Amino acid sequence: MAHVELKNITKKFRRHTALSDMSLDIPDGEFFVLLGPTGAGKTTTLRLIAGLDAPDSGSIAIGGKDVGSWGSAERDVALVFQYYSLYPHYTVRENLEFPLKSKHRRFTRDEIVTRVAKAAKTLRIEHLLERKTDRLSGGEMQRVSIGRAIVREPRVFLMDEPLSNLDAKLREILRAELKDLQMKLGATFLYVTHDQVEAMSMGDKVGILNHGRIVQIGTPHEIYNRPRDTFVATFVGSPAMNLLSAAVRVGRLIVEPGKLEVPLEGDVAVRAPSGADRVTLGVRSEDVLLGQGGLEGQVYAVENHGVEKVVTLKVNEHTLKATVPARMAIEVDTTVPFTFNPRKLQFFDAQTGVNLN
Amino acid sequence: MAEIVLRDVEKYFGDNYIIRKLNLDIRNGEFVVLLGPSGCGKTTTLRAIAGLEDIDSGDILIDGKPVQQLQAADRDIAFVFQLFALYPHLTAYSNIAFPLRATNESKAVVDQRVREVAKALRIEHLLDKRPSALSGGDMQRVAIGRALVRRPKAMLMDEPIGALDAKLREEMRAELKHIHIQNGATTVYVTHDQVEAMAMADKIAIMNEGVLQQVGTPSDVYEHPANLFVAQFIGSPIMNVVNASVRPGDGFTNVTIGEDDAALRFPNELYHKVVEHRHVEDDLAVGIRPEGVQVARVATDGYIPVEAHIIEPLGPYDIVDLKFGKQLLRARTTSGYVDKAGDVVWARLDERQTHFFSTRTGESLHIEM
Numbered sequence: 001m002a003h004v005e006l007k008n009i010t011k012k013f014r015r016h017t018a019l020s021d022m023s024l025d026i027p028d029g030e031f032f033v034l035l036g037p038t039g040a041g042k043t044t045t046l047r048l049i050a051g052l053d054a055p056d057s058g059s060i061a062i063g064g065k066d067v068g069s070w071g072s073a074e075r076d077v078a079l080v081f082q083y084y085s086l087y088p089h090y091t092v093r094e095n096l097e098f099p100l101k102s103k104h105r106r107f108t109r110d111e112i113v114t115r116v117a118k119a120a121k122t123l124r125i126e127h128l129l130e131r132k133t134d135r136l137s138g139g140e141m142q143r144v145s146i147g148r149a150i151v152r153e154p155r156v157f158l159m160d161e162p163l164s165n166l167d168a169k170l171r172e173i174l175r176a177e178l179k180d181l182q183m184k185l186g187a188t189f190l191y192v193t194h195d196q197v198e199a200m201s202m203g204d205k206v207g208i209l210n211h212g213r214i215v216q217i218g219t220p221h222e223i224y225n226r227p228r229d230t231f232v233a234t235f236v237g238s239p240a241m242n243l244l245s246a247a248v249r250v251g252r253l254i255v256e257p258g259k260l261e262v263p264l265e266g267d268v269a270v271r272a273p274s275g276a277d278r279v280t281l282g283v284r285s286e287d288v289l290l291g292q293g294g295l296e297g298q299v300y301a302v303e304n305h306g307v308e309k310v311v312t313l314k315v316n317e318h319t320l321k322a323t324v325p326a327r328m329a330i331e332v333d334t335t336v337p338f339t340f341n342p343r344k345l346q347f348f349d350a351q352t353g354v355n356l357n
Numbered sequence: 358m359a360e361i362v363l364r365d366v367e368k369y370f371g372d373n374y375i376i377r378k379l380n381l382d383i384r385n386g387e388f389v390v391l392l393g394p395s396g397c398g399k400t401t402t403l404r405a406i407a408g409l410e411d412i413d414s415g416d417i418l419i420d421g422k423p424v425q426q427l428q429a430a431d432r433d434i435a436f437v438f439q440l441f442a443l444y445p446h447l448t449a450y451s452n453i454a455f456p457l458r459a460t461n462e463s464k465a466v467v468d469q470r471v472r473e474v475a476k477a478l479r480i481e482h483l484l485d486k487r488p489s490a491l492s493g494g495d496m497q498r499v500a501i502g503r504a505l506v507r508r509p510k511a512m513l514m515d516e517p518i519g520a521l522d523a524k525l526r527e528e529m530r531a532e533l534k535h536i537h538i539q540n541g542a543t544t545v546y547v548t549h550d551q552v553e554a555m556a557m558a559d560k561i562a563i564m565n566e567g568v569l570q571q572v573g574t575p576s577d578v579y580e581h582p583a584n585l586f587v588a589q590f591i592g593s594p595i596m597n598v599v600n601a602s603v604r605p606g607d608g609f610t611n612v613t614i615g616e617d618d619a620a621l622r623f624p625n626e627l628y629h630k631v632v633e634h635r636h637v638e639d640d641l642a643v644g645i646r647p648e649g650v651q652v653a654r655v656a657t658d659g660y661i662p663v664e665a666h667i668i669e670p671l672g673p674y675d676i677v678d679l680k681f682g683k684q685l686l687r688a689r690t691t692s693g694y695v696d697k698a699g700d701v702v703w704a705r706l707d708e709r710q711t712h713f714f715s716t717r718t719g720e721s722l723h724i725e726m
């Protein structure tokens with residue numbers, strides 16, 4: 001168990017800057033998710049913490065000690081990858097024993113047996129212990145890979161998209177299992193993914209990485225409700241947040257093009273940036289309220305999602321997504337009234353995309 | 358325009374059935390999605406309709422005529438694959454125009470049709486570009502354009518957006534659906550992604566291990582799944598399914614879940630309905646979607662106390678694991694409704710959203726409350 005701290009890390013590969021001036025502070029026992037698109041620098045971060053690569057500048061501390069000069073084995077962190085790096089001809093038990101038999105760690109036979117039994121019980125793979133790993137399903141293999149990390153009782157778990165090769169249903173099940181595991185172990189987890197649903201559902205804290213820079217760190221709730229900029233706003237949440245270019249006037253917004261007028265009343269009129277003439281208006285699909293209000297849109301497509309429907313609206317030149325309850329009857333090519341939930345409107349700087357609130 | 362009918366279609370390799378006694382009616386202009394896990398026979402079915410695959414028995418009828426003897430090219434059907442299969446040395450324009458080259462249409466007609474299709478797909482500005490200069494989404498738009506330009510009787514699509522990233526898939530779903538509504542061609546679409554199927558289909562045909570499980574509208578299969586496979590394949594988060602037993606109570610029916618983990622009150626008539634369906638009591642599973650598990654923060658009549666475990670804040674709503682004794686049931690609540698793991702809240706199952714299945718056959722008992 002350990003506190004992980006990265007300070008002002010920069011890492012370059014030739015002329016490409018993979019990480020620039022990155023700082024992270026992960027308290028002991030936290031489930032921290034690093035979320036970002038491909039190429040954002042997520043895997044590089046893990047490799048630096050694991051000691052597989054060295055940063056060009058900045059420092060890494062684990063449990064309060066600077067580990068810059070430490071080798072990978074001394075850092076005592078466990079890495080779990082997307083691809084289950086298991087030994088195919090060995091049994092599950094042999095795979096789990098393997099990390100305990102390395103030269104660096106001297107464990108007694110009894111201790112090895114105890115640790116393997118404990119890990120197998122935690123992951124519910126006791127019935128698979130004598131099976132060869134090439135006879136396992138994808139989900140079972142990933143459980144065994146995680147088991148290989150657990151038996152070592154490392155100070156930190158580093159996970160690199162461990163679920164992304166599994167099918168949707170299995171991913172959903174393992175998501176809950178991993179979170180449950182982390183809560184049981186009370187261990188520090190740094191989990192890397194490009195999947196915002198994984199990040200939101202598992203992370204105590206989520207750090208959003210783009211082009212090698214941390215854009216925002218917060219709880220899932222903060223990230224969703226107060227995105228720092230338009231990148232975070234559209235990367236987190238499905239459907240993506242609607243963004244509209246608008247001009248701020250006294251008591252109303254004019255959405256361009258098409259001069260769509262959105263009245264601003266009460267609290268939102270106060271929040272609306274009076275100084276900025278042009279803003280980017282952000283509104284989540286569940287805050288586009290259909291069947292009421294003074295605006296009108298043409299229904300372009302309706303998607304059934306079981307518990308709700310996602311409606312694509314065309315309003316002049318704009319495309320808007322709205323989420324409505326499944327029971328609401330909506331026909332394609334009809335005109336429907338709508339309005340925005342004024343309390344949930346977000347305002348971003350038209351140039352920089354930074355949230356103005 | 359075309360009506361496609363499959364009658365007792367079978368396909369096997371030795372003793373292995375790929376498709377078993379498949380009967381499916383696809384009406385003129387309908388958007389039908391074949392949905393199932395990999396290896397369920399959905400792609401083979403699609404290829405059989407296209408004429409790319411022979412069937413071992415049964416009939417495939419297009420507009421009432423058997424087509425087994427017709428070559429793929431003579432069936433007047435267009436096929437769109439997951440991989441774009443564009444000619445890399447031709448521009449988007451020439452790629453789309455390609456199928457018309459063989460038809461002796463005048464240059465002016467070809468040009469008009471290509472531009473029409475490009476407009477519908479919003480790729481007019483990309484017509485001069487070669488595939489290597491296009492994004493994944495645009496390449497797939499061109500591939501779809503090439504299929505549409507022939508104005509085929511039917512469009513067959515095999516995971517056409519499966520290779521795109523999540524955001525683009527979301528966008529393309531609405532686009533494809535809209536194009537379908539505009540051009541009205543009968544469409545058969547294969548996917549393993551239930552979200553895609555629900556979002557786009559007029560009708561979903563769910564397959565597993567070569568056997569058709571259920572055919573219905575998205576709301577049919579979501580609200581009235583025919584069996585446990587469909588119940589748990591459709592919907593995310595997965596429908597909760599737990600073993601249960603049913604006993605008559607005083608003015609209500611007692612539904613006990615797990616091994617006496619929790620007793621829940623259901624309307625009186627439930628017991629009689631279960632008896633009517635002639636299943637022994639211990640042969641019962643209860644299924645409920647997370648939105649059917651109702652949660653209250655204070656003690657409420659008809660609700661039982663349960664402990665909250667993992668909370669997944671997904672943005673507009675949370676998915677909360679609730680411990681009904683040893684059984685975990687997932688509930689959907691408004692964002693932030695349950696504060697933290699370990700909190701005690703009160704819960705009940707909405708009887709109108711509760712499904713009852715036979716654990717022996719996996720079939721729904723079709724008990725509606």
